[in-house]
Each structure stands twice: as C-alpha cells, then as structure tokens.
Amino acid sequence: PTRHIAVLVGSPRKASLNRKLALALAGLAPESLKLGIVEITGLPFYNEEIEAEAPAPWTAFREQVAASDGVLFVTPEYNRSVPALLKNAVDVGSRPYGKSCLTGKPAAVISLSPGAIGGFGANHHLRQSLMCLDVPVMAGPEAYLGNGGSLFDEQGGIAVPGTKDFLGKFIGAYAKWVETILAGRG
Numbered sequence: 001p002t003r004h005i006a007v008l009v010g011s012p013r014k015a016s017l018n019r020k021l022a023l024a025l026a027g028l029a030p031e032s033l034k035l036g037i038v039e040i041t042g043l044p045f046y047n048e049e050i051e052a053e054a055p056a057p058w059t060a061f062r063e064q065v066a067a068s069d070g071v072l073f074v075t076p077e078y079n080r081s082v083p084a085l086l087k088n089a090v091d092v093g094s095r096p097y098g099k100s101c102l103t104g105k106p107a108a109v110i111s112l113s114p115g116a117i118g119g120f121g122a123n124h125h126l127r128q129s130l131m132c133l134d135v136p137v138m139a140g141p142e143a144y145l146g147n148g149g150s151l152f153d154e155q156g157g158i159a160v161p162g163t164k165d166f167l168g169k170f171i172g173a174y175a176k177w178v179e180t181i182l183a184g185r186g
C-alpha cells in the first residue's frame with residue numbers, strides 16, 4: 001500500500017540544506033512511500049489560552065499530520081538542540097492534551113549540519129519529546145549528516161555516493177518501520 005509521510009523540516013530558510021535533504025529523500029524513497037513536506041513556518045507560537053479558538057494554521061497542521069501514515073523529522077541543530085520552529089510544531093501537534101495528532105505515528109529523525117557533529121544534539125533532544133508523546137521513533141540506522149554544505153549537486157541530488165547509499169538504506173529502513181508499526185496497530 002502507498003503510505004503518505006508528513007515531513008517536518010526544522011529550518012525556515014528557502015535555501016535550507018535540510019529542506020534539500022527532505023526533497024532528496026523523497027526521491028530516494030521506495031515507490032510505496034510518498035514524502036510530502038508539511039509547512040510549519042506559519043504556525044503561531046503555542047499558547048494554551050487560545051486553544052479554544054485555535055488559529056487556523058494550527059488546525060490545518062494538525063489535520064495534515066493526523067491524515068498521514070507517519071512523520072519524518074529532518075532538522076538542523078540550533079545551539080546543540082532542536083530549533084524552536086520545530087519544537088513549536090511538536091508542541092502544537094501535541095495539544096489539546098490527550099488529542100495529540102502525533103500519537104502512535106511511525107517516525108524517524110534525521111539531522112544535518114554543515115559542521116562535523118551532524119546535529120546529534122538536536123536529533124536526541126527531539127527524540128526526548130517524541131518519547132513522552134508516545135511516538136514510535138525508528139532507533140536505527142541513526143542519521144547525523146555532517147558537512148552538509150558539500151553534500152548536494154546543482155540539481156539538489158546527493159553528490160557523495162557513500163552518503164547517497166546510506167540515505168537510500170535509511171529511507172528503506174523507515175519504510176519497513178512504518179509497515180511494522182502500522183501492522184502492530186491493526
């Protein structure tokens with residue numbers, strides 16, 4: 001069956017390397033896995049006081065995630081942690097309490113940085129939030145991409161053959177993870 005994956009990108013930049021990575025992963029994914037970016041830059045900051053009359057962007061975001069078969073997080077690292085943009089999306093998705101659109105969604109996290117550490121801090125801080133939200137996150141292969149500035153060719157393809165192979169394996173493993181989790185639910 002075709003599975004529709006909501007991809008959340010943790011950078012607002014038009015020229016974001018992580019956005020490029022998300023698009024490259026869409027091209028490397030197995031036929032059955034359709035990756036689509038769900039935009040999060042327009043989400044107002046989460047505030048319980050306005051939940052009763054939730055802003056339209058919150059509702060639209062929650063509906064898109066709820067309709068998906070899984071969620072893939074593609075993120076840079078800001079100050080060794082999750083960019084506020086992406087944390088806010090998780091917070092918005094997690095509420096109202098007990099009605100999180102993220103609960104049970106098969107997920108994976110991949111981080112990319114122009115630096116050498118590959119966003120490890122962001123990757124694991126994000127996992128901490130996902131654990132408490134009962135989101136089954138694929139444990140491995142772990143994916144921390146360093147030197148992200150030299151990863152892409154002019155067309156946005158992956159220029160480094162070893163990394164391209166790795167990303168193919170990563171997204172293939174995620175496709176299997178999605179099936180495993182969805183089967184367990186049925």
Ligand code: FNR
Nearest residue numbers: 011013016017018019076077078079080113114115
């Ligand atoms: C960064 N950057 C960064 N990089 C890193 O590897 N570890 C870090 O802790 C940080 N911290 C950080 C904080 C802030 C506020 C900014 C704006 C940037 C650099 C970051 O990885 C780089 O800007 C990436 O290119 C951002 O990802 P996109 O926009 O290319 O996807």
